[in-house]
Amino acid sequence: MFETVNMILLFLLTLMAMEAPEPTHQWDYEKETEPTLARVAMFFFSISQPLSLGVAILYWTLLRPIWDVLAGEEEWPAYLPLFAHGIDTILMLITFFACRIPFTCSHAGWVAIFAVLYGVLTYLHHVLRIGRWKGCDAYEDPRDCPIYSVIDWNKPDE
Known part of the structure; x- marks a missing residue:
């Protein structure tokens, strides 16, 4: 976008x-x-x-x-x-x-702010159990599915 x-x-x-x-x-x-x-x-x-x-x-x-x-x-x-x-x-x-x-590297702050906001969005996605419409292989309930499998707040230690 x-x-x-x-x-x-x-x-x-x-x-x-x-x-x-x-x-x-x-x-x-x-x-x-x-x-x-x-x-x-x-x-x-x-x-x-x-x-x-x-x-x-x-x-x-x-x-x-x-x-x-x-x-x-x-x-x-x-x-x-x-x-x-x-x-x-x-x-x-x-x-x-x-x-x-x-x-210039001085504009890196905008990128950092965007990255933090995206991280917060993925966490809200997890907390509110928004999930994915089509579901995923990892979870039976589509509401537990993360946006991306590498950002899975259900398994933060992996």
Whole structure:
């Protein structure tokens, strides 16, 4: 979701930049402030890039270890997971290195806040017994199923 919003915002900013008049003097650059849309796009860029990379790393190490896939112990994922955690990661890295948006480590706080909020969400999912609609192999009651098997609050020690 963050990547999609990020790409839409970057597209809109590109359209805005095409319509903006060119500054004629140096002081025109100094008086101009950053558009609010640019600040919002920077926020989404700062979150979507590391989160997307982190999710891809977690997918290929915890959910479907790439070494097991290459060894033939696990099947290759279907198209959608392969795109979401493989091809999309490659496209995201190309965007990261090809764009001119600065990325600083000082924005890591936003990623940490998002990660903590996601952890709280998974815990609430467990406490409220929201479960999964289709159920899972680990539990008979679909309300006990975690969002992801690697984040199972029913078995926190594993």
